[in-house]
Amino acid sequence: xxxxxxxxxxxxxxxxxxxxxxxxxxxxxxxxxxxxxxxxxxxxxxxxxxxxxxxxxxxxxxxxxxxxxxxxxxxxxxxxxxxxxxxxxxxxxxxxxxxxxxxxxxxxxxxxxxxxxxxxxxxxxxxxxxxxxxxxxxxxxxxxxxxxxxxxxxxxxxxxxxxxxxxxxxxxxxxxxxxxxxxxxxxxxxxxxxxxxxxxxxxxxxxxxxxxxxxxxxxxxxxxxxxxxxxxxxxxxxxxxxxxxxxxxxxxxxxxxxxxxxxxxxxxxxxxxxxxxxxxxxxxxxxxxxxxx
Amino acid sequence: xxxxxxxxxxxxxxxxxxxxxxxxxxxxxxxxxxxxxxxxxxxxxxxxxxxxxxxxxxxxxxxxxxxxxxxxxxxxxxxxxxxxxxxxxxxxxxxxxxxxxxxxxxxxxxxxxxxxxxxxxxxxxxxxxxxxxxxxxxxxxxxxxxxxxxxxxxxxxxxxxxxxxxxxxxxxxxxxxxxxxxxxxxxxxxxxxxxxxxxxxxxxxxxxxxxxxxxxxxxxxxxxxxxxxxxxxxxxxxxxxxxxxxxxxxxxxxxxxxxxxxxxxxxxxxxxxxxxxxxxxxxxxxxxxxxxxxxxxxxxxxxxxxxxxxxxxxxxxxxxxxxxxxxxxxxxxxxxxxxxxxxxxxxxxxxxxxxxxxxxxxxxxxxxxxxxxxxxxxxxxxxxxxxxxxxxxxxxxxxxxxxxxxx
Numbered sequence: 001x002x003x004x005x006x007x008x009x010x011x012x013x014x015x016x017x018x019x020x021x022x023x024x025x026x027x028x029x030x031x032x033x034x035x036x037x038x039x040x041x042x043x044x045x046x047x048x049x050x051x052x053x054x055x056x057x058x059x060x061x062x063x064x065x066x067x068x069x070x071x072x073x074x075x076x077x078x079x080x081x082x083x084x085x086x087x088x089x090x091x092x093x094x095x096x097x098x099x100x101x102x103x104x105x106x107x108x109x110x111x112x113x114x115x116x117x118x119x120x121x122x123x124x125x126x127x128x129x130x131x132x133x134x135x136x137x138x139x140x141x142x143x144x145x146x147x148x149x150x151x152x153x154x155x156x157x158x159x160x161x162x163x164x165x166x167x168x169x170x171x172x173x174x175x176x177x178x179x180x181x182x183x184x185x186x187x188x189x190x191x192x193x194x195x196x197x198x199x200x201x202x203x204x205x206x207x208x209x210x211x212x213x214x215x216x217x218x219x220x221x222x223x224x225x226x227x228x229x230x231x232x233x234x235x236x237x238x239x240x241x242x243x244x245x246x247x248x249x250x251x252x253x254x255x256x257x258x259x260x261x262x263x264x265x266x267x268x269x270x271x272x273x274x275x276x277x278x279x280x281x282x283x284x285x286x287x288x289x290x291x292x293x
Numbered sequence: 294x295x296x297x298x299x300x301x302x303x304x305x306x307x308x309x310x311x312x313x314x315x316x317x318x319x320x321x322x323x324x325x326x327x328x329x330x331x332x333x334x335x336x337x338x339x340x341x342x343x344x345x346x347x348x349x350x351x352x353x354x355x356x357x358x359x360x361x362x363x364x365x366x367x368x369x370x371x372x373x374x375x376x377x378x379x380x381x382x383x384x385x386x387x388x389x390x391x392x393x394x395x396x397x398x399x400x401x402x403x404x405x406x407x408x409x410x411x412x413x414x415x416x417x418x419x420x421x422x423x424x425x426x427x428x429x430x431x432x433x434x435x436x437x438x439x440x441x442x443x444x445x446x447x448x449x450x451x452x453x454x455x456x457x458x459x460x461x462x463x464x465x466x467x468x469x470x471x472x473x474x475x476x477x478x479x480x481x482x483x484x485x486x487x488x489x490x491x492x493x494x495x496x497x498x499x500x501x502x503x504x505x506x507x508x509x510x511x512x513x514x515x516x517x518x519x520x521x522x523x524x525x526x527x528x529x530x531x532x533x534x535x536x537x538x539x540x541x542x543x544x545x546x547x548x549x550x551x552x553x554x555x556x557x558x559x560x561x562x563x564x565x566x567x568x569x570x571x572x573x574x575x576x577x578x579x580x581x582x583x584x585x586x587x588x589x590x591x592x593x594x595x596x597x598x599x600x601x602x603x604x605x606x607x608x609x610x611x612x613x614x615x616x617x618x619x620x621x622x623x624x625x626x627x628x629x630x631x632x633x634x635x636x637x638x639x640x641x642x643x644x645x646x647x648x649x650x651x652x653x654x655x656x657x658x659x660x661x662x663x664x665x666x667x668x669x670x671x672x673x674x675x676x677x678x679x680x681x682x683x684x685x686x687x688x689x690x691x692x693x694x695x696x697x698x699x700x
Contacts (some may be wrong), residue, residue: 007515017505119342124559129565213504219334219335222502223504263509
């Protein structure tokens with residue numbers, strides 16, 4: 001089939017939209033990894049929890065997006081805070097593997113609880129019908145613009161928080177060296193609590209974005225865990241900017257590849273890209289050799 | 294453990310005794326044990342709970358009528374998560390721990406294909422609602438212990454081709470989820486359609502669980518079809534049709550009922566769904582079995598019974614199984630019961646609409662033919678029912694019956 005330039009641009013736009021969607025959970029994965037040093041498999045379930053928070057608030061408020069966002073962030077933050085207090089805090093100094101297994105367990109419990117509380121049926125947001133914007137052959141979906149914009153805003157806020165506030169500085173300090181941070185008087189537990197709350201809010205907003213684009217169910221976050229991990233690994237685990245750029249890069253690459261490899265193999269391709277990056281730069285594109293920011 | 298002390302010895306002794314007695318009890322003929330293995334979670338979640346509850350209330354109905362051949366039905370419920378891996382573990386538990394003699398209500402083809410070898414090995418009956426043609430393969434269903442209550446992909450493909458013809462499509466395209474039921478359904482459609490001299494502009498298989506199918510949709514639309522056959526479940530059908538609604542390109546869609554249910558219509562909005570053609574096997578709405586099922590389903594699930602044709606199939610499974618147990622007589626094993634399934638459902642017997650009715654006639658040594666809630670439940674040589682399909686058109690957010698299709 002002959003493809004015009006506009007077709008490739010459309011594919012790139014689709015990839016960008018998908019990348020921005022994956023960027024938030026990737027950011028959540030990398031935030032936890034940067035500070036607590038383990039890949040948090042429960043991110044998928046915190047994302048689902050955020051979706052439920054968003055959906056509930058959206059329905060209760062009669063369709064307010066602002067309420068949905070607040071509900072999502074509150075649900076995500078409540079989820080990670082509970083997870084931290086009940087499961088992760090007692091294991092603070094353990095090795096990554098113990099924490100990874102704990103996060104898998106936390107995910108199981110959370111998923112079962114959501115199943116009991118909300119049921120397993122697939123739920124959808126009631127959205128008004130929208131029309132795509134067209135510039136010649138270019139097609140842009142208003143929902144993608146909204147979701148992408150929300151995602152970007154969230155990312156920018158997280159960066160600003162990490163960069164310019166004392167909370168961010170303490171988080172970066174314990175990410176560098178927890179013992180040294182304690183020696184200079186940083187309350188590492190308080191900083192960890194704030195990190196978990198932040199990652200919960202990011203998961204919650206991701207849940208809203210994902211719920212708007214797809215569906216809401218206790219398992220709905222599952223499909224986004226592997227792409228999020230891949231993005232975080234490509235970008236360099238622990239590096240927030242890397243995770244976001246990794247997600248966008250993989251998304252665009254994946255969609256642009258479809259005319260050549262088809263729709264079934266585009267997913268495999270993003271993992272091939274991940275493997276190649278790891279062979280070339282084992283620390284990830286933006287990671288430092290020791291994985292320390 | 295280094296050595297056994299008295300307490301541990303006692304505990305293990307008691308455990309062994311309990312296990313032994315439970316084993317012996319399992320052998321007793323006072324109950325017939327059924328596993329309800331349904332998609333309570335995963336992509337079949339919109340149907341799974343209703344299917345499971347229908348099995349339970351159908352079994353209660355049978356027990357209230359005095360049980361089958363003197364045996365009470367006992368139901369053990371498991372969630373197959375619409376996932377073959379989870380289903381195999383759950384089936385293993387049902388077969389080895391609960392020692393069930395029949396597993397009812399697997400939905401996804403991948404799940405039924407994974408469970409069937411296990412039920413075959415254990416000489417246990419499997420009744421399912423999956424579409425994959427492979428399930429009727431003489432090698433796969435060698436012992437004829439598996440029964441299909443849903444139209445197979447071959448029926449559904451033919452029904453789709455018929456609907457596409459009736460809708461006047463000349464150059465449709467196909468989009469289908471790449472899984473063991475939907476991809477063969479799409480392939481089957483292509484075979485029937487092209488076999489009759491028709492043309493397709495594009496044929497796209499997409500992977501499930503993606504956040505968006507925009508690129509797939511754009512490729513299909515580039516081929517300028519006059520209609521799209523979409524073989525999808527609710528989540529992906531919603532994402533695809535929602536995207537299309539935003540583009541504003543006129544298009545005739547034909548979607549299977551399991552993909553275009555009430556949640557789909559809500560998700561894409563009734564405006565966008567207006568005019569979409571839905572092909573679905575229809576329940577046997579005039580039967581007394583359907584009336585009874587519908588009343589009980591509405592009571593139990595607080596949902597409209599017509600939203601879950603698979604629950605009606607599950608209801609029929611229990612009724613048929615109980616009649617077959619009754620016909621096989623006291624103490625019959627699963628193989629003997631399976632051999633009676635066709636006798637009580639198919640052929641020239643007196644039509645019956647419930648277990649209770651059939652039981653009375655069987656006691657008088659009369660031949661019976663169960664008329665079910667989901668279909669008339671007549672099995673062909675491959676143990677497949679041949680359901681009636683109908684085309685519906687979505688109007689103002691509701692399915693409206695358009696015409697019957699003979700798959």
